[in-house]
Amino acid sequence: MRELDTNKANTWCSGCGNFGIINAVKKAIHDLNAKEVGTDDIVITAGIGCHGKIFDYLNLSGIYGLHGRALATAQGIKLANPDLKIISFGGDGDSLGEGLEHTLFAAKRNMDITLILHNNGNYGLTTGQFSPLSFQGYKGLSTPFGSIEKPFDAVPLLIEAGATFVARAYSARIDHLCEMIVKAVQHKGFSFVEVLQPCVAYNNTYQLFNQKVKHLEIVPDKLSQALTLARSTEDIYIGIFHQETRAVYHELLYQDANPYRQRKSAAERREHKA
Ligand SMILES: Cc1ncc(C[n+]2csc(CCOP(=O)(O)OP(=O)(O)O)c2C)c(N)n1
Numbered sequence: 205m206r207e208l209d210t211n212k213a214n215t216w217c218s219g220c221g222n223f224g225i226i227n228a229v230k231k232a233i234h235d236l237n238a239k240e241v242g243t244d245d246i247v248i249t250a251g252i253g254c255h256g257k258i259f260d261y262l263n264l265s266g267i268y269g270l271h272g273r274a275l276a277t278a279q280g281i282k283l284a285n286p287d288l289k290i291i292s293f294g295g296d297g298d299s300l301g302e303g304l305e306h307t308l309f310a311a312k313r314n315m316d317i318t319l320i321l322h323n324n325g326n327y328g329l330t331t332g333q334f335s336p337l338s339f340q341g342y343k344g345l346s347t348p349f350g351s352i353e354k355p356f357d358a359v360p361l362l363i364e365a366g367a368t369f370v371a372r373a374y375s376a377r378i379d380h381l382c383e384m385i386v387k388a389v390q391h392k393g394f395s396f397v398e399v400l401q402p403c404v405a406y407n408n409t410y411q412l413f414n415q416k417v418k419h420l421e422i423v424p425d426k427l428s429q430a431l432t433l434a435r436s437t438e439d440i441y442i443g444i445f446h447q448e449t450r451a452v453y454h455e456l457l458y459q460d461a462n463p464y465r466q467r468k469s470a471a472e473r474r475e476h477k478a
C-alpha cells in the first residue's frame with residue numbers, strides 16, 4: 205500500500221479542521237483500496253486556499269488548480285480518462301465564490317467526480333474575509349461590522365443543481381467523514397460532501413458544531429424532507445441527504461467508447477509494428 209504522506213512542512217494552524225479532513229481522506233483511500241479502488245487510479249485536484257494545501261500533503265497524482273478551478277481541471281481529467289476516480293478539494297470561497305459556475309455545471313452535468321468542500325465559512329488563507337457561506341453577522345477583515353448578506357446553503361444548492369449524491373460531514377467526526385468520502389467516491393455521478401470545518405484563526409466553530417451536530421439516521425426519501433433537514437439551524441444534520449441514479453456525462457458523451465483505452469490500444473499497435 206502506498207504511503208500517502210509527503211515531505212512538505214505542514215503550515216495549517218494547529219487545531220485547524222483541515223487536519224480532520226486529511227486524516228479522513230487518508231483513511232478513506234485505504235478503505236477504498238480494500239474495495240478494489242487502487243491508489244494509482246485516484247487523481248486529485250484542488251483550488252487555492254488553506255484547503256488547497258491538502259494537495260501538497262497527499263502523495264497522490266493530480267493538478268493543483270487556479271482559484272475556483274478545481275472542478276474545471278477535474279472535469280478535463282475525467283473526460284480524458286474516464287477510468288480514473290477523481291476527488292476535488294475546494295474551499296467555500298473557492299467552489300461557491302470564484303468557482304461557483306464550475307461547481308453548478310459539474311453537478312448539472314452529473315460528472316462522475318467527487319467534490320469535498322472545506323466549509324470554514326470564510327477565506328482562511330487571505331485572513332478571514334467573508335465568503336458566500338459566511339453566516340449573517342460574520343465579522344472579518346472585509347466585514348468589520350458584520351456581513352449583512354444571507355449565506356448560500358451548500359447542500360440544498362447542490363441538490364437543486366443536480367448532484368446525485370449530496371452529504372454533509374464534520375471534520376471532528378473523522379470516522380463518519382471517512383464513511384461519507386468512501387460512499388461519495390463509490391457513487392457513480394457527481395458526489396458532493398460538504399465538510400463543516402472550523403477555522404481556529406478566523407471562524408472557530410468547534411463549540412457550535414459540537415453542540416448542534418446531529419447524525420441523520422436514514423437518507424430522507426423525499427427531496428422536500430432532505431431540503432428541510434439540510435436547512436435546519438436548530439440541529440445541524442450530517443449524513444447523506446440525497447442519492448439517486450442518473451446517466452453520467454462521459455457515458456452520454458462517449459456512449460460505449462473510451463478515449464483513454466482507444467489511445468492506449470492505438471499506441472500499443474504502433475509499438476507492435478515498430
Ligand atoms: C482569481 C483569484 N482571486 C483571488 C485570489 C487570492 N486568494 C487566494 S486564496 C483566497 C481565499 C481562499 O478562500 P477559500 O476558498 O474559502 O479557502 P480557505 O483558504 O478558506 O481554505 C484568495 C481570495 C486568487 N488566488 N485568485
Ligand code: SF4
Pocket residue numbers: 215216217219220221222254255324328329402403404405406
Ligand atoms: S487560517 Fe483557518 S483554515 Fe487556514 S490553516 Fe488557519 S485555521 Fe485552518
